[in-house]
Amino acid sequence: MNTFPPTDFETLDPQDWETMRALMHQMVDDAVGYLANVRDREIWQQMPPEVMASFTGPVPTQPSSAESVYEELQSTVLPYNMGNVHPRFWAWYMGNGTISGVMGDFWASVMNPNVGGGNHAGIEVERQVLNWMKEIMGFPASASGLLVSGGSMANFSALTVARNVKAGYDIRQEGIRPEIAGKMIAYASGEVHSCNQKALELLGLGANSLHKIRVNPDYTINLEALANQIQEDRAKGLLPFCVIGTSGTVNTGAIDDLPALADLCEAENLWFHVDGAIGAVAVLAPNAKASLAGIERADSIAMDLHKWLHMPFEAGCVLIKDASAHKNAFSLIPEYLAKNTRGVASGENWPSEYGLQLSRRFRALKIWMSLKEHGTEKFGRMIARNIEQAQYLGRLIAMEPTLELLAPIGLDIVCFRYNPGGMDLAALNALNKEIKLQLEEQAIAVPGYTTLADAYCIRIAIANHRSTTEDFDVFLEELLRLGKLLNG
C-alpha cells in the first residue's frame, strides 16, 4: 500500500544522521571558539566586493551537502558579523547574547512547538517567564503579558490596549469613528523612541497624535509643560488618552519622573505606559533600582530582554496590568481555533489571544534557561557594573581637557565628543564622525553616535557583559590618538 517505499523515502531529515551529527559537533566546537575568543577577532570589518557578490545568485534548485553550505557560512557570513558579541561594541543599544541563550534557542528550534496556544510545555514555560517578569517589575500576579519580537512590538501592543480601552466604545469592531478621528492624543517627551510614533501611525492615530513635550536639562520630560499641554488640548476638544514615560531614553539614558507621571495619569484618567526597552530591567541593579521607583504604577510596560539581559534576538516583553483589557484587545477565536476541553488544543488564555501573532516561536525557553542558570542577582550585578563603567568613562572624560561630555550620563549611556578647542560646530561634527568611523574601520571599537542640539556625539551605550574597565581605557587612548592625528 505504501507508494513511497522506505528505501526511496525522502524527507528533509539528513540521509545519514551520523554525518549530520559529526557536522553539528564541529559547529559546536567552532561556536565555542567563536565566542570564547571573541576578543581576539576583529570587532567589525567591511565585506569585500567579491564576498558581497556571492550573495547575488539565483535561488538554488539543486541540493548541496550540509558541509559545503557550512563552509560557505564560514567564509562569507561569519567573518562579517555586526560585532555586538564583542566587548567593545557600544553602538545603538544591544546586548551581546550568551551561550546559554544560544542553547535555549537551539532547543526551541529542535522542539519547534507553536507557542501560540495549546496544551504543552512551551505554554507553561512562557507563563512562568511572564510571571517572573511581573515579579521583577512589581506588577501583580493578576497582570498579563506576552513575549514579543522586541521593544517596537511591545510598545505597539501596549498602545493598542490603551487606544482600545480609552476609545470608550468597541473600536475593534467599528474602527476609528469620525468623532474621534484626529483627536486621540498620546504624550511623551521629545526623547521618546521613534517606535512609539510608528505604533501610533500603524494604529490609525497618526504621528500627529503624539504630542512631544520638551525635556529638562537632564533629558527627562518637563512635567509642567506636559500638564499644560494636556489642559490646552482638552480645551481644544482633543481627547488625551495616554502618557508614555520612558525609563532609559535612547539618546542619553534619562528616566522620566515616573511617580509624577503616575500621579498625573491618575488625576487625568490617562493610560500610563512606560517604554522600558532600555532601562526597565535595571530594577535588578542595586545602583539603579531607586531611579525606577514608580514603574510598578504603570498600566503597561514595554521591556526588551535582548538588550540588557543579553538574550539572543528576539526577546521583547509587554506587561499589561489589566489582563482582561489586554485579552479584549487581541483575542479572536474562529472555528478552526476553537478549544477543546482535553488534549493538545485545550487550555485557557492562549498567548495568541494577547497579541498580533498566532504562530509563535518558543522564545520563552532561552529566557527560562538563562534566568535559572544565572539568577537575577547576577544579571543585576552585570547591569550595575555597566552603570559603574559609564560613570568611570565619564570621570576619564572629565579629566581629559580635549574631551567634552555633552549630556548627563543616564544609566549606561555616555554622550561626548573630542574637542581640542578652536573649531566651529561643523568642523567638530565632521571630526568626531571621522573618529568614530576610523575606530570601527581599524577594528578598535564600535561606538554609537547621535545628535544633541546639533552636536554630533560619540555615544557609548554599555549593555555589554564582556566589557572590562580596560576596554574603556583602550578606547579613549585610541580615540585621543585618532583625534590628534585627524586634527593634526
Next chain:
Amino acid sequence: MNTFPPTDFETLDPQDWETMRALMHQMVDDAVGYLANVRDREIWQQMPPEVMASFTGPVPTQPSSAESVYEELQSTVLPYNMGNVHPRFWAWYMGNGTISGVMGDFWASVMNPNVGGGNHAGIEVERQVLNWMKEIMGFPASASGLLVSGGSMANFSALTVARNVKAGYDIRQEGIRPEIAGKMIAYASGEVHSCNQKALELLGLGANSLHKIRVNPDYTINLEALANQIQEDRAKGLLPFCVIGTSGTVNTGAIDDLPALADLCEAENLWFHVDGAIGAVAVLAPNAKASLAGIERADSIAMDLHKWLHMPFEAGCVLIKDASAHKNAFSLIPEYLAKNTRGVASGENWPSEYGLQLSRRFRALKIWMSLKEHGTEKFGRMIARNIEQAQYLGRLIAMEPTLELLAPIGLDIVCFRYNPGGMDLAALNALNKEIKLQLEEQAIAVPGYTTLADAYCIRIAIANHRSTTEDFDVFLEELLRLGKLLNG
C-alpha cells in the same frame, strides 16, 4: 586602573568553557536522538499535575549549574512537547522543522546580529533570501520584502501598505481622517484567515471594514457576489480599497480564482493582496503550480516559511510589488538611527525601514542554509507528496462507508468525519470530537478539527515532510476502531 581584577571578572559567559562545550556536545547528541527517533516517542502526552506545579516557583535569584538546568529541561519540558515534529501531526497548519533549520537558528543566536539595519553579513543574507522569494513567486526584482514573525505579521504589513497607499493622503502623519473613518473597505471570502480581520482592527479600520463574501461550493470566493458588493458599497459612499485573495484557506485549502481577482482589482483600482500563508510556496510543486497562476499579479503576498517549507518558527515573509510604497509605510529615521556613509552603520534600505520591528533576529540564516542544502526542487517534491497524500487519504475515505468527506480536498487539507449512519448532527459532532481527542490521548496521531456548516470535521492538514503513506493507513484504522468502540 581596572576596578574589576580579571580574577574576579564575572560575565554571562561560562566560567569554564570546556564544561559548557561538553554539555553542548551532549545536547547535540540528545537532539539528534530526539529528531532521528521522533517516530518512536509519544506524539503528545498530558503534562502531569506535579510537573505542571514545577512551573509555579518565583524568579530564581541564585544561580544553578547549566547541567542542572538542562536536567530540568529534559524532565519537565522535552517530554511534553506540542508534537508537530512527529510524522502523524496534522493539526492546525504547521511544519515539522528540520535539523538544518535548527543549526541555522543556532548560528543566528551565536552570531546574534541585529538585522534591523547596518552593514554586515546578516543584511546581505536576508536580501538574498528575499530575492529568492521574489523569484519563486514570480515577483520582479524591483519588488521589496521582509522576513517577519509569521503570516499574521505578513498580512498586517501588507494591509498597512494597502491602507496607506489607498488613503490617498499622508495617513501616517494625520491618521484616519473623519471623512474616511468607517469607510475604507477590504474584501475577502468568508473563509479568509482571522488574522486579516485582526490586522484591520489594529490598523484602526475595524472589523466592520472587512466585508466577507460568500463562497462557492468549493470554498473559493464567489466572484459575482464580490463584484456586486463592491458596487453596492461604492453606491453607499464607502471606499473600497483592497481585495484579499486566499491561496490555501485554513479550513479546506481552497485557492481563490486569483487571475479573476487580479482583473477585478485592476478594473476597480483596488489593492490586490494574497494571503498565501498556507499555499503560496506550493508554486514549487509540479502538481500545484498551475492552481496558483495569477499570484504573481498581486500587489502583495503574505507567506509563511515555517509552514510548508518547514523552517523552525518563526519565518514569515511579506512581498510588496511597489518597493517605494512599502518603504513609505514604515521608514522612520530619527537622529540615533541616522546612517553613515561607511562602517557598520552604513547602507541603504535597512530592513527596519520596511516593517514594524527595529531590532530583528537573523531569521534569514536558517532559510538561506536550508534552501542551499535542499534546493527548491526537493522542497517542491515534499509539497507535492503531501498533496498526493491528501488525495490518497481522500480515496481511502471514499472507499469506507462509515467515513464521509465534508469538503473538497484543497491542496493538503482533508475534512471528513466518522458517520456510521442513524445519528443526528449533535451526536455525530460529539462522537467525532471524542474520536479526535482519544487519538491524541492514545498518542496515535494529532488530527486537526474545524466546523463546516455546523458539522464538526476531523481536519487533516498534511504539511509534514515525515508522514508516510502508512501513517495514514494506521490513522484511519485506529480512527475506525475508536469510532466503533465509542459508538458501540
